Amino acid sequence: MASEQFRNSHPAEEKPSPEDRHRYHRLWRYSVLLMAVVSLTPLIIMTIISNQQYQKALQEEMRYPVSQLLANTSRSLESVIDVHKHALTLVVHEKPRDDLWSKDGLASTFTTLNRIFGGFVDLGLVDSQGNQVFYVGPYNLEGNNYNNQPWFHEVALREVYVSDVFMGYRNFPHFVIAAKHVLPDGDFYVLRATIDMELLNRQIRSLDLGPSSDVFLINRSGILQTNSRYHGALLQKAALPLPDHPQGMRTLVEFASGDRAGFLSYAPIERSPFVLILVHHPQDLMQIWSTVRNNPLRFLAGSSVLILLVVLGSSTYMVNRIRLADTRRARILHNLEYTNKMASIGRLAAGVAHEINNPISIINEKAGLLKDIVDSSDQFTQREKVLALVNSMLHSVERCSAVTHRLLGFARRMEAHIETLDLEMLLKEVVGFLGREPEHRNITIKFDAPPNFPTIESDRGQLQQVFLNIVNNALSATQNGGWIQFALQEPDDYSVAVTICDSGAGIAPEDLKHIFEPFFSTKGEFGTGLGLSITREIVDKLGGSITVESRQGEGTCFTVILPKARI
């Protein structure tokens, strides 16, 4: 059924247009974006800063044990090398040449040294030409000439020399300590000892680091002096980004080379060509770090989700409130405009009606007098014709008068006169106003009122006008032999509903939208178009509402809802 709702009916209450929806959606998006940025940015920045601080603090914390370890180990290595170096220097300087210059003498010295200090693999005495004159040790190296060996040149220049690890004649890694003794005649000889690498390896092994960490020695050119787990084989260049001439100790330098990354720490071993290298795999160190870092990240993620939920919720709520407020404001503005329009039309209508009433009155009286004269005169020729003319004039005056009175009624802004009313009785009075027309036209009037229907407080005269307007419309829409039905209902505790249905022609959907507007009429020249607009205005004023439903060819139902008590 085509239906047009006019419950406090104003177009402003219609659904929002797509532009409006778009506008509110955009507002919502801006709000969400702004609130999210404002609340999340500080959180993210704080998390980043705290992460960096944490990382720094943690690195400091980790650095300390590493530097301790490094310092201790390098000192141990240093002292091991120093002890051997000093022992050798002492022997070469303090032992008389003759004591050393014999195989037995050398062997006895070797035994003593090994007994006291340990770690000596062999011992040799080399003359200033580089010939190994005497040799005590597991290999047969007596008679070897070292003149071409770099260590020999070094020791010839300096007093004492510690060599890199090299393969030499023995073809296994070793390093030598050589100490020179210059004779009064300017000639010199060198006491050369091979030191067991195990002496250094033992120190290194004792560190007992994690399986992914690595500790080894290199020389100042970066050549590996011991075996390394991950960074190359002995005497190869270490696969690490090392400084060319490391000075002093450095700890936890982050590096990435090839597929390996980690933290590099190193300490040069003083008075030796060695550098102690400690490589920590990130996994070992970062275990704590990743825990420390992940906790704030988890907190950040959780807070972000929570903040976003709150932002979404509050934005939606806020935009909805704005939309409601906008709608309410638009409705109030529209009502105001509508009321103003009505008031203007009312003033205009009243003015027009009043001005027209005087000339109409004159016509009324003149035509009336003419009729009186003709009526009272018997011998008036063409009496019937004149009477017919006068009656037609009077009928037209009545029609004019009906229009002006409706206009005046429309213009009226009267105060309601409230009394207690029995609606059924009031409706029967209204039907009484119709006179005998329904009877003549064989139209059935039906009442459907529940017993003990409550009385209401309202204005009798105005309600009569309301229902008379509706019933008059129903009567003119209904064919002879049709029906008009009144039904009384109680939709809730506070109001009553009067439904007036007819079996009339119905109202076209396009007309249905306009029937409550002033000057809209479907009755052509017979309607003023004021009936239903007045009706709605009165119902509004009485605190009620009016709705209409209609289907063309089947009929129309008007429902007037009225408050039981005056608000």
Add this chain to the structure above:
Amino acid sequence: MDDIRVLVIDDEEELVTTLVERLAMRGLQADWCTSGPEALQRLEQRHYDAVVLDLKLPGISGLELQRRIQQAHPGVKTLLMTGQGGVEEELARLPGGAAPDIREVLYKPVNIQVLVDKIRTAVKG
């Protein structure tokens, strides 16, 4: 012919003369005038049972005129004739005591028979 004497006051002479003539045809003794001062003068000159007066008169409002008539001639019954709407409500809204003693309000154009009946009712009670 009964002896009811009525004065009709309206600024439209065409209307008031015709109305008076028609009232006379229906047995009332009717006079007319078109302004307030003239009406008061007429009422001084002779007795009237009722006045039918337009709400809108030049120089003086119908209500003001009615108040003066009521003061000077308390027995005269007043009927109001108007082309405006909602006069009864306007009258009801006047503060208590100020409400004029108006027997009937008739809206223009008036039905002559209704007018005659109302005048008779007003005068004879």
